Amino acid sequence: MKIKEILVVEGKNDTNVLQSYFECETIETHGTHLSERTLALIKQAQETRGVIIFTDPDYPGTMIRNKINENIKGCKNAFIDKEKSKTSKKVGVEHANKKDLEEALMNCVTFDETSETDLSMSDLYEYNLTGNDDSKERRKRITDYMKIGESNAKTLLKRLIMLGYTKKTLDELVERVFVTK
Structure with a gap:
């Protein structure tokens, strides 16, 4: 599989694994401190070929993803499930198998911070996506x-808003995910 966009990953091991499975190019962030030079390189890549942010499903990976999305x-954005990308001691893109990496890359999302919405935290409470014993499990679904x-909950609300969700579309989503027919 050839990937047109440039993948932004955290390190050399991510690059090695992805290039062993796919025809792709990467930019490595080398940790959570993104230099101005690296951000400029990512910006240039976004303007010329497009970028897919593919960071680890952990706190540092989320910090890197957020900083890039805020600046560029x-x-x-490609997301890999934590359960599909971990060993007994570590979690990361480099630990996922080809099928799971391919699925993540085929299901990218682009966030738009200018989306107008009527969605609020109270809507997440209404659907038990926060404030209940099973809220974490419901959010994961x-x-x-x-x-x-x-x-x-806060990150889910932010992502839903950046994806253009409204109360109506959240209602439809919850029905698709939780109501069996």
């Missing part, structure tokens, strides 16, 4: 269905 608009990475 229109990047695609939603994020797995949407392929947007496991999230706490």
Whole structure:
């Protein structure tokens, strides 16, 4: 599989694994401190070929993803489930198998921070996506269905808003995920 966009990953091991499975180019962030030079390189790549941010499903990976999305608009985001990318001691893109990596890359999302919405935290409470004993599990079912990475309530709300969700479309999503017919 050839990937047109440039993949932004955290390190050399991610690059090696991805290039062993796919025809692709990467930019490595080398950790959470993104230099101005690296951000400039990512911005240039976004303007010329497009970028897919593919960071680890952990706190540092989320920090890197957020910083890139805040500074460079229109990047695609690929998410790999934590359970599909971990060993007994580590979690990361480099530990996932080809099938799971391919699925993540085929289900990229692009966030738009200018989306107008009527969605609020109270809507997440209404659907038990926060504030209940099973809220974490319910959020995981939603994020797995949407392929947007496991999230706490605040992050889920932010991602839903950036994807243009409204109360009506959240209602439809919850019905698709939780109501069996």
